[in-house]
Amino acid sequence: MSIQARRERERAERERLIVTAARELAESEGWDAVTTRRLAAEIEYSQPVLYSHFKGKDAIMAAVAIEGCADLAAELRAARTSAADPRQALAAVGAAFAAFADRHPALFDAMFVHAVDLPFATPEAPAALQEAFGELREAVRPFAHDDDLGTLTETFWSGLHGLMTLMHGGRMRREDHEKRLALLIDRFAH
Amino acid sequence: MSIQARRERERAERERLIVTAARELAESEGWDAVTTRRLAAEIEYSQPVLYSHFKGKDAIMAAVAIEGCADLAAELRAARTSAADPRQALAAVGAAFAAFADRHPALFDAMFVHAVDLPFATPEAPAALQEAFGELREAVRPFAHDDDLGTLTETFWSGLHGLMTLMHGGRMRREDHEKRLALLIDRFAH
């Protein structure tokens, strides 16, 4: 009984170890550096051990992505609740989203760019993800007027998402980022 | 003299063949299916021939992307010039952009998502790309007022880009696409 419990605990710890190692490796060297061999070496186990925890590399990325969602949600909430008025709240949430994407580009990719079979716009979506989206929604709410709140939030999110992915991909000059962000906020804060 | 000319002509034709085959293969089966072996088989030459034309697979994708830019520019221009007023022009250009991304997801990825070393926001950017961006800019111009036109265009572009990439990645429900697009246009048509 207690033996089995210890084993399950150790197994859970190792799973955490895998996800943490994958995240750190991705954040420091990019997802290209996260190979199953490299990851196995990092956790000091052999390669097949990874497959006893996750179905494959994509599933590991998905686990990292969910972790990232929780972090993002916390940062968005902090930004939103510490703002003085709705206009500033929207700006703060937008800036927090952009800052998160900028500080954690690999994490951002796993969450929002990389093809992954996580459920997203459904009730089965991870709680942390729904929470993050909820923070965006609350920031957008004061400006929804007659429009559907969820759809408007998705549109705002799309704007932020495009801003960050195009800039990270080298499609837009970094110097104008603040101006673009301000313009986007302006368009939605009416 | 004429012999050398013939050779250069044949070589140019083969290069076109490579780009066309890569594009068709990507559009019909996705970029994962475009391996150098598969592509070589498609053009009925051996693998190393590809490397005498292009530095690597990424360079082939870049060539396909530039082709796509020309197509996109043409469609955006058609949409813009056939609209009755500025408001409708912006809506038409936005819809055309979205339709292009939807009809050619692989092409869109090569152009705007995949990491590629094409120069983008500089004078050295491919002409076709600048033309496509120029169409967006002209559609946005009537609504720029005191804001910097280029930056505002980039912001609008980001919105469209986010709309399409998040939807294609399964992050937003397809059913609400039209509503989101309309909301985005609304935000920029003031």
Place this chain on the structure above:
DNA sequence: TCCGATGGCTAGCAGCGCTAGGAACGAGGT
């Protein structure tokens, strides 16, 4: 007719995600 250069081919390298099969270890029954 012979020579030299060019161009395309075969074969192979290192690395990828993933898996089959065997060895070693520990728990439970006799």
Place this chain on the structure above:
DNA sequence: ACCTCGTTCCTAGCGCTGCTAGCCATCGGA
């Protein structure tokens, strides 16, 4: 105390990737 069974983990390897070294045939010019 010993044997057996089940679990766990590792070694080795498969088929694939992008890319390249080195050979060989073909063809233009002297």
